[in-house]
Amino acid sequence: MQTTKKSIPLGLFPSITEHVFTEDTLFFDIETTGFSAKKSDLYLIGVGYRRGDEAVIEQFLADDATEQVLLLERFAKLLESHATLLTYNGAGFDLPYLKEKFHSFASELHTAPALLHAPASSDLFSSHTIRDLYKELTPLRGFLGLPNLKQKTVEGFLSLTRQDTYSGGDLIPIYRHYAATHDDLPKGLLLLHNYEDVLGMLQLLPMLSYPAFLNGDYRVEDVSVSPSKDTLQITLMPSDPFPVRAESVCTPFSLVVGGNTATLSVQLLQGELKYFFPDPENYYYLPDEDTAIHRSVGNYVDRKHRVPAKKSNCYIRKTDIFVPQTEELYSPAFRMSNKDMLSYFTLPETFDPENESLRHYIDACLQCLVRNTK
DSSP, X not given: OEEEEEEEEGGGSOTHHHHHSOTTEEEEEEEESSSOXXXXXXXXXXXXXXXXXXXXXXXXXXXXXXXXXXXXXXXXXXXXXXXXXXXSSTTTTHHHHHHHHHHHTGGGOOSOHHXXXXXXXXXXXXXXXXXXXXXXXXXXXXXXXXXOOOHHHHHHHTTOOOSOOOOHHHHHXXXXXXXXXXXXXXXXXXXXXXXXXXXXXXXXXXXXXXXXXHTTOEEEEEEEEOXXXXXXEEEEEESSOEEEEEEEEETTEEEEEEETEEEEEEEOEEEEEEEEOSOGGGEEEETTTTEEEEHHHHTTSOGGGOEEXXXXXXEEEEEEEEEEESSOOSSSOBBSSTTOSOEEEXXXXXXXXXXHHHHHHHHHHHHHHXXXXX
8 A cells, every 4th residue: 555645834825724624624635436335346445534734645456356444444443533534425425435345344344343343234423423515515506606616626626736637537547557556657647536535624614704704693783775775785704715706686686895905786676566465354455545444444445445455455555765675674664566576675774783683684695595596
């Protein structure tokens, strides 16, 4: 088995790395000769872990299929000393593959017996916290304008460059050549691809600023209304800077993020809207006045000028400046039609940046933008 190790100063990485990449965290990526653990070989495991102010990338390369057990033992030792596993699409491939391999070689392994000899139906990694960057970014593919979420695509979004030009599938015959000859050239190609996969995961950590922000990790800096009173603008400060500018539009909301700032813009509506009473059976509709009144008062109106109210006409009208909302967080909620999902509330004189209702409103706007950006 071939082993390589390289240390990189953490100061070369963005600040988010400092608190995400703790000494409890283990990055890993595997290389195999196929998708099925029963029918293919595990030939390379690359890991990344932290030691003080350095990131260490270590790789274990099997010289041939008989050394798979050595790779598993080295990886098992690292599992014992790290509580968090961080991977890119590892939940979909790497972890199930490794679980199957651990069980296949259980009788030959001597480390981490509790892990290696667990029942085949159990989750070998249940004691670990697993963070899959791929899964965390999946809901944001449309928001970020990415054609797909392949690791190299996301690296390109961050303008990261690679020397490696091969895919995992391309490397299968190259590994077979190496296993037969132990030539340095194929060995270098194998190690380079895996090394850049592990390094790439480390370099992708700034991408986590997007889901963190969209899940509420921000501070409300300012809330203002444009002079023409047609736009509400909310300035937000994320905990970690955004690595690349991105914008999303889902009328009447739009969002621009970049650097240390995010700006949420909301189109205001100036005009007339209706408040629909929830219990039309208790109201009359007055056609001449185009409004609804409660039966306790409507009983005094001439029968010629009143009809029983229906859901569609059980309303009162109001002219004002209104703020759209995707959920009825502010009340009373006004609409154009009783069937509209989007509702509005009257524009307050001021917004308190510390108000909990405002944060709920912002969160709802952000989730709307994520859901509806394709």
